[in-house]
Amino acid sequence: MKDQVLNAMRNAGKPVCPGDVAKTLGVDGKDVSKAIKSLREDGLVTSPKRCFYEPA
Numbered sequence: 533m534k535d536q537v538l539n540a541m542r543n544a545g546k547p548v549c550p551g552d553v554a555k556t557l558g559v560d561g562k563d564v565s566k567a568i569k570s571l572r573e574d575g576l577v578t579s580p581k582r583c584f585y586e587p588a
């Protein structure tokens with residue numbers, strides 16, 4: 533799931549919210565949020581503004 537979320541963020545080319553990623557992947561938003569939390573802890577994702585994320 534983490535790889536899918538990261539790839540979707542890269543393909544978007546701009547900061548995205550978890551809901552947009554969930555729609556793109558066709559999965560539940562809670563799963564995307566969990567993956568983003570894990571990616572942030574690993575330093576692979578940053579948050580330029582509240583509730584929006586992009587690859588680091």
